[in-house]
Each structure stands twice: as C-alpha cells, then as structure tokens.
Amino acid sequence: MAKPRFDARRLLVIVAGERPVALLCFVSPTLLAIAMDLVLRPRSLLAFEPLQWLNYFGSSLASAGFWGGPLWLASRLFTPRSSVGGGAGAGAGVSRGARAGLAAFFGLFVFPLSFFCFGGQPLYFHVFHTYMARDTVRLGIAMRGTLGAWLAAWGGSVVLMGVAGLVTTWAFFRLVRVAAKPVRPAWPILPVVGFGVAASCFWMDFVESRSLQAAPPDTCFIHGAVHALRDAVTHKGWVRRGISLREPLPLPALALPPHRPNVMLIVTESVRADALCSAPPPRCKARFLDEVAADRLPMGRLTTQAPGTLSSCVMLWTGLGPDADFKTMLSAPTVWEVAHAVGYHTAYIASQNLRYEDFAAFFQRAGLDVVTSAAELGGAGDPHLGAPDENATGRMLAYVRDLATTAPGTPYFATLHLSNTHWPYRIDPTLQPFEPHDASPWSDGVKLHNHYRNSVAMQERAVTAFLRELRALPGWDDTVVVFVSDHGEEFREHGGMYHLTSLFDEQVRIPGWIIAGPRALDASQRAALASWGDRRTYTRDVNATMLDLVGVFDARAGFPYADRLLGRSLVRPPSRDEPAVPLSTASGVWEPDIMKYGILQGDMLVVRGAGGRWDCFDAAKDPTEHARARDFACLPLVKLGMSTFAGAP
Secondary structure (H helix, E strand, C coil): CCCCCHHHHHHHHHCCCCCCHHHHHCCHHHHHHHHHHHHHCCHHHHHEEEEHHHHHHHHHHHHHHHHHHHHHHHHCCCHHHHHCCCCCCCCCCCCCCHHHHHHHHHHHHHHHHHHHHHHHHHHHHHHCCCCCCHHHHHHHHHHCCHHHHHHCCCHHHHHHHHHHHHHHHHHHHHHHHHHHHHHHHCCHHHHHHHHHHHHEEEEEEECCCCCCCCCCCHHHHHHHHHHHHHHHHHHCCCCCCCCCCCCCCCCCCCCCCCCEEEEEEEEEEEHHHHHCCCCCCCCCEEEECCHHHHHCCCEEEEECCCHHHHHHHHHHCCCCCCCCCCHHHHHCCCCCHHHHHHCCCEEEEEEECCCHHHHHHHHHHCCCCCEEEEHHHHHCCCCHHHHHHHHHHHHHHHHHHHHHHHHCCCCCEEEECCCCCCCCCCECCCECCCCCCCCCCCCCCCHHHHHHHHHHHHHHHHHHHHHHHHHCCCHHHHEEEEEECCCCCCCCCCCCEHHHHHHHHHHHECEEEECCCCCCCHHHHHHHHHHHHCCCEEEEHHHHHHHHHHCCCHHHCCCCCCCCCCCCCCCCCCCCCCCEEECCEEECCCCCCCCCCCEEECCCEEEHHHHHHHHEEECCCCCCCCCCCCCCCCCHHHHHHHCCEEECC
C-alpha cells in the first residue's frame, strides 16, 4: 500500500487560500499606517537605532494581526460556502443577515479605528509632533471626563477626521470584498491566532508607544484604546495624573519693567548636588566649569520638591508645590507666559525626549515662541538619554544669534533642557576620570556611581563650551544664566537606585547657581544672592527668582493661584524664617510606583511612606538621614504633612 504523499499545495490552500497574495488586502490598514508614518516623520524614523527598528517591526506585526484577523473573518460574510467555486462573483447571494453583520463590523469596528488612526493621528502629529498613544488616550479621557466630551474639544477637526475615517473604511471594505473569494477555502486558523496574539500584546503593554514611539501611528492609538479598556475592566492603573494639553488661566495686565535682562535657564537631568560644584573656587573646584564660571554664585542649598523630572520641572516653571492637583498644574501660568507678557521672546530647546508620557503636550500652550526637542535635534538613539546635549547647546546658540539679527533689542527668556545624565548615563570613552566604573545596574554601587560621575563630567564639559560661546556674544553684559537640576540620583545610600523612590538628600539635593553679565544684576542683587549661603532653598524659590529677574515678582499677588505661589526671590535678602515646604514623589502630573510624602524645614524632614507611618530625620545631626529622630520639633511638621496631603493615596 503506497504512503500518502505530502501535498504542499493543499496545505497552502488550507492556511492562506487559493491566492496568498490576497492576504495583503487584509493588512492594508497596517501598510497604510506605515506609509503615513514615512510621510509624517521620515527624519525621526531614520534616526532609529536597531533596537527601535526591532520594536517597530514587532509593533507592525501586532497591527497586522489586530486588523488582519477581523477583516479576514469578516470577508467570509461576502462568500457563502455554496458560492465558492461557482460562477458568481464575490458578494453574490449575500444574505440579509450577512449584510447586517458586515454593516455592524465596518461601522462599529473599522470606522472608529480608522477615524482616529487615519484621521486623528495626522492632525494630532501636526500639532504636537507626536502620536496619540497610551497616555494620550488615558489622560484625554481623564481630563475631559468622557470620550464624547474629549471629542467635542477637538472642534471642527472632528469633521476632517470623520471624512478620513469614511474614506479609509470604504477602501478597506472594497479590498476585503476583492480578497474574499480567493481566501474562502482557507481554514480560519491564521486570522484567529494572529488577532489573539496581537490583542494580547496590546493588553499586556508589549507595544512601545510611549517613548520614541517605535511603532506605526495606528499601533500607537490601538495600544492606547486597548490599555484604556483594560484599565476600565480591571480598575488597575487608572489615574487622573499626567501631562496633557494645558488650559492656561489668563494673567493680569503687567506693566513693562524698566530693566529686562536676557535670562537663560539651564535645567540638567538627574544631577545631584555633590556631583557638580555650585560654589565658586576655592570653596569648590570644578574640572571644566571653573574656566568660564568661576564667578558663579550658589543659590543656597537648593532642594527640589520632587525627585522626578515631570513633577519637578512643572513645579519649577509654575512655582507650585507637589500638593497642587492635576487641573491646577495644567492651568497655572508658566515662567514663559509671564516673560512673554512683558515683551520677552521665549524658547525651550531640549535634548529631552518629549514623547515620553506626552511631555510635549505641556509646551503647546505655554507662552513659547520656539520649541525644539530630541525628535528635531537628531541622534536620540536611546529614549532615556534623548539627543546629544551638544546638539541642544548648538541649537540654543544659533537661536540667540538669530534673535539678535531678526529682533535686535528684544530680550529673550530661554530654557536649555539637558538630558544625557539620565540613566544609562552617556559618557565619552576619552573622558573617564572616575575609576573603576561599570554601566551595569547589577554592578556594585561604587562602580555605577563612578560611571554616572563620568557622565556628569562629560555634560559639565558641554555646558562649559556653551557658556564660553554665550559669554562671547554681544548681549552677554545684560544676560543672566540660572543653572539647576531637576532632581538627584541615588546609588543605594538608602537601599534604592536612581530616583523617584525617596525624599532623602541624595534624590532631592541638587546643584544650583547663577552667573550674570555686569549689567544684568546690580550690586544689591548680587549681595542678596550671596547672603543665602547655606540656607535651604527650593524649586519654588528658583521660580520666584526668575519672576524677579524679568521684573514681575511684585505683581505675583495678582496671578492665578497666587495663594499657592510661596517661593522667595533669591536676589532679595532672606528673612529669618525657615519655611516648612512640602515634598513628594507624586504630584498632580505624576503618579509614581512608590508613594512618599514629606515636609522639610531646614534640615528636619518628616516622611510618610506607603504604610502611613510618619518618620522624622534630622540631617543636621545625622547627615546621612539613617537614624530616625525623636525630636519634639517633628510633631508640627507631621501635623502639617497630614493636612497638606490629606486624602493622598
């Protein structure tokens, strides 16, 4: 008896139908999304590293499975089995029930997705230079209450989205109809498995749509929609905190100040106070900085009020504390809005990756004339590191020079936001003064700390080169440079790593200093700044100082949320009082994994951990903050912490 021969042709028909090329019709939404991506952001795609391209390929497969599976299964409604092999064309003899099923499928599944993926994504990218993704959808719904209200906020753009959604839905309908008959003999194994795997990837957060968005635009939105559904079903992770589009409240009428110096705010990333010299020589010696900023004046013992970038930066730019809620943080005036109101040209140029957590949305209504970030600067191979800092410093110098030519006499308020000292800490192989060092997070804390210090040294060199060029420009005599970090970094001093996990000094004490041209600050302002000495100062004080530099500090009482703007100007003499200031790992724009709330007054810190217990530490007696203090002075701070963070998670 002869053995049955393997029939490859029969197997191919079972898996893919009579004409496998017809399967391309079912993944046409994926192909369209990739083509749209190539048109919208070709430069960003070309800058992807191999890992990002691997993510992009995987995300494209997830898109193909998510679209292709349902479209393939829906195609079977066009061709009843009795018509297969007959002379009638696809769709002939389709029953009334099949027509109803097709109408429901294309109306309730294909059109809504097409509406957002092929109508909404191009419009959203045009405005924000990023795609709607997981956090966009989550925060959009949270901020507007319901999806319907969120759509209403888009205004007339919804009509364009609807037209694009209808056109693409009709095109997909026609393609599915064409492919229906050739694939009808196939068993529905591939579409079912493909959709199941794709849906699981979206559900389990296996798609990269939040950082460099190494995914097609349809995948970014589908990821957001599925994640929102998961949150609604499981009630896990659904929070009302995060970055979204601002709704700024109006400022009062502001008088034009008599003196408007240029202000350059430099914000670095994850640099702790002991990693960079704030004091001038001989009190502190900096390898590179002393070459161009030996005249720097420290801004006291500067302390951030949150050990995370989004929270600390929003507080720096608004003057609010971490106890401000979501709405307040996204409607309070920014320093750029205030500066713009008194005639400044404003710019934000960053090596930061603003696609992370939809950070870019914050800057769209922030009083900025120029916004440039890692996506435009190029070289952002790692989403955590952003673009090379020297790309940002070069762009900022070009901005200052161009403004002097295009708008002579117009002062600027510019922010240079650096990024490369974030983990995994970019270094120059030729500049590694701290040994032994190791980039691995699994190495001992000393080696990783040295690797981090080498990264800070590299950035210090870049800042020095930038300041050298800035000081050589004609406008330097009337320019102030304010340098701060967003937060510190821990290397197991209290058992943790990196940041966002504690409120101890290694995560919240940051460098902060000012240098200024001879006409930018008068003698009394320089003397006042020097008088802060070893006083504890805070993020909100830097905000108040910047308002004072642009001449509007005394008008602050008329600002929205004026009762929350408690910062002290550091170019004015300090009072004797030591304020009790709230600190937190959480804020209105950030929901951390580890909730810590605290009050700091001088060197006395009280902290409430996840268990609800308040602990007290006195850094004056115990600089490492390991021994719990039992000082009576802790009790008022505990009471203040309980009232400040009442109801906090």
